[in-house]
Amino acid sequence: MEFDYLATVLLSSLASASILLIATIGLAVVFGLMGVINLAHGEFLMIGAYTALTATQAGVPFLLSIPIAVAVTMAIGAVIEILVINRLYGRIFDTMLATWGISIAFYQLAVLIFGTVTPGIGMPQYSIKIGDYNLAGYSLLMIFVAALMGSFVYLLMTRTVYGMKARASIQEPAMARAIGIESSRVNTMTFSLGCGLAGFAGAILLPIVPATPSMGFAFVIKAFLTVVVAGPVTLTGSAIAAIGLGGGASITASFLTSVAGDVFFFLITAVLLWLFPLGITAGWRRKM
């Protein structure tokens, strides 16, 4: 195996893992901080993608369309939290069922609004060359985006007043309320933040994954498994799980077949959950 092939495989596998992490963080925040499994996560990603797409079609530069996508998904997330999720805290299966229903409704809404096919915006035609191999520049950029996104959420949750309130509202809701934290509002904010992160992911990944009504399905299974493998220390755990599972699957796919890559992902997930039923970070003493 030549050195240049090995280098491109490693770099692009890291990029694959980063894409998985970008798509997962929003889910991780909502699950980790609220104990809510948001099965409509993929659809928020889709909404983010369509918002960014619509904005760019209206003449907004792509970079500016990303904050617009975040704002729109956060707003929709907040409404969903107030109308639905709010009433279902602590009932994990009911929230799963409700968010699943929401995902189906959003999917069909997208079909009705945008039709089944909409023009994509394509990736910047910029690539770098390592020996004989080319790598798309935009995919590599995702490594930095994932790192930035991870640090942003980590700092937000550990270094800001909101972050402390958010963790307090979920871990000790009664105590949090007793000391004057309006926990229901904080929960709305956290759910909305998780949806905003999904919207960000949909927008930033738009050049790589074209916006289609069904795009959420492709992400939600692997994102969900990543969060489950991660366990209670969600953010660090998700980063490790994404790199291990996503990167490992990509390396396997590069040397064997794409099917082997998927088999790797699901097999390792099963083995890890067998060894660590509560997730790989179950015994850790970290906050995020």
Next chain:
Amino acid sequence: MKTRAIKIGLLASVCLVTGVQAEVKIGAIYDLTGGLNIYGIQQNNALKLAVDNINSNGGLLGEQIQVVGYDAQSELSKYTQYVNTAILRDKIDALFAGLTSSSREAIRPIVRKANIPYFYASLYEGGACDKQTFVTGTSASQQLSVLIEWGIRKYGPKIYIMAPDYNFGTISAHWVHEFANQSGGEVVGEDFLALTVTDYAPTIQKIQAAKPDFVVALPVGANQTGFLEQFAAAGLKEKIGVVSTNYGSGNQQVVVSPAAGKELIASQGYFQQVENPANAKFVEMWQAAYGDDTPIVSGAVDTWNAVNLWAQAVSQAGTTDADEVIKALESGMTFDSPTGPVQLSPGSHHLIQTIFVAEGDDNHGFKIVDEFVGIKPTYEDQKCDLIENPDLAKHFTPDQN
């Protein structure tokens, strides 16, 4: 059958007495919602257009055709459920349904038992063989026989296959191997992908390592169009050609960005850009009914051809009786379709039709660069002769490896 004929006779006389017009009834089951509606909505629109066209020209056997429609919701179980309902309750005379091969395979045993002519209108992997089943789409071997030779002539002999990991992909890959051998080409690598893959970096590296002259890409569904974006963004399009038998069948050229879609080669039985009088008329009717936002896909024209062939057979037979209609359909029936003249091959129930090779332009459209008239469904004709063996009910697949 006899009791059925009596029933129809009774029904007709009752209707005459009451003054209500008896109707010829057909079933239409397509995926109007869910992930497959990219195809299903257009198939259904084409069916309605064809029926309206026949009805406004005096109907069939002097009666209006009535359509009983169901939405299969992109779910396999709905197909079996609605096919049974359409046959048992609605008492349809012919069935038009299905997109995926799995849906067709679910439908075939039911229509065989009920003896209802069934039309499957989609490009597919080939090999379906059944007295009641008629296929108006192109089969994989039909398309690839033309495309692989064309690709080798244009780009060179080394081929890489990127295909979805189920029978459409694996059977198509088999044909790529076979036609590559026949035309002096060589398959230098292949990768089969799950439909949920969104990140194609590993495939793209393997393609670069194998150094092919062109890639046969058979992306299915929206996710797999991401492959074309990522392939283009890695800067590989200048060095390596891309050809496909299904790119465009779900209007992927609209989704794919101009940079990635330009110069992609697609081969199918129909593109909206086809130039002939029948197509000009068809496109005009279509756009009057449904607007011109979305280009017409091959599945729509396959459905149009199916309805018209069936109507022709009913007129020829002078009845909607299944055995008579099937006999008429097996009489070497021809039709002047938007794709050019087509002929129904009596033995295999597949269409002899034109295969077009088109090149993507930089404005989400196609330009037709080559056409091959009268391409036979050779493999199906060879394996499946329903005149000789009317009891054949099989799905032939070429031996793997």
